[in-house]
Amino acid sequence: MSDLVLFHYINFINCLPPADVGGAKRIYETVTNIDGYLGPLKTNYDETRAPEVFLETLKNIENNIRPDSIPLIHIDAHAHKHHGLHFSDGIFLSWDEVVEALAGINEKISNKLFLVFCACSAFFINSKLHPNSKAPFSFCVSPYSEITLAQLEDIIPNFYHALVGNNSISNAVAACAGMLHPISSDIFLKDIMVRMMMTTMGKEGRIRREYLLSEIIHQSQQPVDKKHARAHIKAKLKLSNSDVQSFSRTYLCGRAAPFTADDIIKEARQRTNFSSA
Secondary structure, eight states: OOSBOOOSEEEEEEOOOGGGHHHHHHHHHHHHTOOOOOSOOEEEEEEOOSHHHHHHHHHHHHHHSOTTOOEEEEEEOEEETTTEEEOTTSOEEOHHHHHHHHHHHHHHTTSOOEEEEESTTGGGGGGGOOTTSOOSOSEEEEOSSOOOHHHHHHHHHHHHIIIIISOBHHHHHHHTTTSSEEEEHHHHHHHHHHHHHHTTSHHHHHHHHHHHHHHHHHHOSSOOOHHHHHHHHHHHHOOOHHHHHHHHHHHTTTOOOSSOHHHHHHHHHHHHHHHHO
């Protein structure tokens, strides 16, 4: 997603208990009064008190959203980094279930969902992402740890003034004052692929190749030409652009990755050299 973004639709989903609803609703009212945005921006506000209602709300968005639109979903909730969203009835909705519901929306719009996740430790949703599944968002900002409604009320108006008023993602992230942290599907996928590539390099790579060689020798009924086998293993572990695009077709919901195999290999080498220094 480029730095300039024009949204067609913003949906606020308030999952907070009645005692905390007011602060989140004030944030919504502040955003709807922002002037200066471009394009036919529509806003909606939902309050959900139970996991099944939250999931139903996301499903309704998925069913009604236009495939060519760029939506923003803003979620206010309590959460636990390991257990997921915490609702007022004391029930948790796991991060896995949240990811699955958001991925349905993001896939329908070809990886254009922007997510503002205002829940304690919501950044831990990223621990549930996998490159062989569909990305639940194109871009997300969320807190690493605990955050209060008072803190959100301080930063969110400036965040949305930059994002909706000036259409700038970088300025909006800067307005978060380090309280909300950004992650994009492109960056996540690249980082995962770099980490995968690092396992083929340096000492770890040598250990892995020797393990694969031992497996070939163990399973073979005939004597193994070790030199030929090592060359075969090395070729199989080499990353290609077709590998990159195969991952991107899945995780980025059909969009091409903005990086190449050479980019992955270069960064993996840099990280490997740094970690071994």
